[in-house]
Amino acid sequence: MQHAMYRLIISNGKVVTPSGSNIADVAIAGERIAGIFPPRSLVECQAERRIDATGMIVMPGGIDPHVHMYWPIGHSSGSERPRSQGTDHVGRAALHGGTTTLIDFARVTATDSIETCIRARDADFSNKCPCDYAYHLMMHSDPSQRTLDELAEAIRAGYPTVKMFTTNILPQWSGAKIDTGDLWEIFQVLAKAGGLGVVHAEDDELVMHMTAKLMAQGQGHFKHLAQVHSRLSEDLSFRQVLRLAENVPGTALYMMHVSASTGVQAVREAQARSLPVYAETLPQYLRFTADDYLRPDGQIYHTYPSLKSQQDQDALWDGVADGTIQTLATDDICCSLQQKTAGAQIVDTVGGFSGVEPRIAVMYTEAVVRRGISLERFVDLVATDAARIMGLYPRKGVLLPGSDADIVILDPNRRGTLARQDLYQAQYSPWEGHEIHAWPIVTVLRGAVVMERGELFIPAAGGRYLHRSIPEHIRAGRR
Numbered sequence: 442m443q444h445a446m447y448r449l450i451i452s453n454g455k456v457v458t459p460s461g462s463n464i465a466d467v468a469i470a471g472e473r474i475a476g477i478f479p480p481r482s483l484v485e486c487q488a489e490r491r492i493d494a495t496g497m498i499v500m501p502g503g504i505d506p507h508v509h510m511y512w513p514i515g516h517s518s519g520s521e522r523p524r525s526q527g528t529d530h531v532g533r534a535a536l537h538g539g540t541t542t543l544i545d546f547a548r549v550t551a552t553d554s555i556e557t558c559i560r561a562r563d564a565d566f567s568n569k570c571p572c573d574y575a576y577h578l579m580m581h582s583d584p585s586q587r588t589l590d591e592l593a594e595a596i597r598a599g600y601p602t603v604k605m606f607t608t609n610i611l612p613q614w615s616g617a618k619i620d621t622g623d624l625w626e627i628f629q630v631l632a633k634a635g636g637l638g639v640v641h642a643e644d645d646e647l648v649m650h651m652t653a654k655l656m657a658q659g660q661g662h663f664k665h666l667a668q669v670h671s672r673l674s675e676d677l678s679f680r681q682v683l684r685l686a687e688n689v690p691g692t693a694l695y696m697m698h699v700s701a702s703t704g705v706q707a708v709r710e711a712q713a714r715s716l717p718v719y720a721e722t723l724p725q726y727l728r729f730t731a732d733d734y735l736r737p738d739g740q741i742y743h744t745y746p747s748l749k750s751q752q753d754q755d756a757l758w759d760g761v762a763d764g765t766i767q768t769l770a771t772d773d774i775c776c777s778l779q780q781k782t783a784g785a786q787i788v789d790t791v792g793g794f795s796g797v798e799p800r801i802a803v804m805y806t807e808a809v810v811r812r813g814i815s816l817e818r819f820v821d822l823v824a825t826d827a828a829r830i831m832g833l834y835p836r837k838g839v840l841l842p843g844s845d846a847d848i849v850i851l852d853p854n855r856r857g858t859l860a861r862q863d864l865y866q867a868q869y870s871p872w873e874g875h876e877i878h879a880w881p882i883v884t885v886l887r888g889a890v891v892m893e894r895g896e897l898f899i900p901a902a903g904g905r906y907l908h909r910s911i912p913e914h915i916r917a918g919r920r
């Protein structure tokens with residue numbers, strides 16, 4: 442050890458690992474973590490660079506398992522819809538905020554092979570996205586037998602997570618909702634090929650009924666979104682989807698953006714029945730309620746399904762605290778304030794949330810500082826559990842010898858109110874004015890310092906696609 446030559450040593454920080462948080466030195470060789478050592482034990486070693494992390498938190502780079510980059514936005518249904526910001530911009534924002542891995546989506550179409558769809562999506566990422574990345578395969582309505590066969594192949598080839606919607610969300614949209622019969626068929630493919638279903642579950646009939654009813658009553662303002670994308674809708678759909686999964690042994694599911702107490706309870710009960718089901722919620726659902734729709738530019742707080750009541754928010758925090766909910770994602774869609782606020786009705790409000798960048802700082806403040814959640818559990822929520830569930834562990838999401846050296850150094854002394862100038866995505870932020878009790882000061886991606894005190898150093902090689910497979914114990918629900 443005394444003669445080792447390291448690329449980077451991060452010394453004397455509070456290092457968060459699965460076995461606890463201790464003052465330690467992290468040594469990096471090449472792209473990987475070489476080891477974690479007691480403080481000062483590496484003083485004799487040679488290193489290309491040393492960073493003194495005294496007083497800082499040293500944790501794995503964040504993983505956001507639910508983002509949409511260069512994604513069609515707006516409420517129209519045409520193919521010429523404008524797109525959100527690309528992977529170059531959003532990827533830089535993620536690194537700026539301490540997130541090193543993003544999982545986005547590749548849309549499977551009815552006309553092209555899944556292979557062709559994946560290659561088409563690659564064009565948006567390769568040599569552009571500075572973070573490491575992967576895709577969930579987003580299924581469309583009425584998949585053909587050919588698509589189902591290709592899906593099994595894709596799962597085995599390193600694309601194991603499959604997105605399904607149980608609603609079209611807006612009346613003018615079509616092609617997203619997967620009927621019960623097709624869900625049943627896809628679940629059988631997941632069970633057989635070793636995949637994980639990632640689900641946006643809302644009761645489509647109730648959503649469409651309430652949309653039509655409120656519009657007819659002249660109550661179409663977006664402040665009523667929680668009546669359309671309701672707690673009851675989440676209750677009905679979650680229970681239907683989970684019951685269906687229970688009837689196809691071997692189906693493992695990840696419920697995206699849980700937003701209501703009913704969703705938390707449905708997941709909790711399914712987990713108690715030993716169903717392999719995992720759950721995600723979003724920082725915005727943990728901090729804002731439907732009352733925030735009434736603030737100026739209230740659309741900026743909205744993500745589909747919708748913000749709900751204080752009671753729902755409390756239930757989400759209970760779910761985070763008791764382990765029902767494993768991950769905090771953002772459903773990020775980065776667009777201009779003008780695009781985000783263009784629609785003001787329940788039928789045209791733009792979804793997605795500008796939040797990938799401050800996610801770690803905001804959730805450290807909300808979870809660790811305000812609610813006393815442990816540092817280890819916080820790291821699970823923003824990095825490790827996403828890696829475990831999505832088939833990236835222990836390559837990503839953890840500081841262990843041999844893991845990719847994806848690291849964020851968080852300064853817990855940098856407290857204040859989040860201002861637009863603090864952010865790379867500076868045009869607007871729903872978190873502007875929010876009190877922050879920590880801020881990332883260094884981000885390391887595979888051994889390279891890519892952000893230091895706000896300045897980005899993006900390697901020319903950029904990010905890499907992460908092929909994955911879901912471990913058997915995750916698919917069996919043994920966490």
Ligand SMILES: [Zn+2]
Nearest residue numbers: 507508509772
């Ligand atoms: Zn989404």
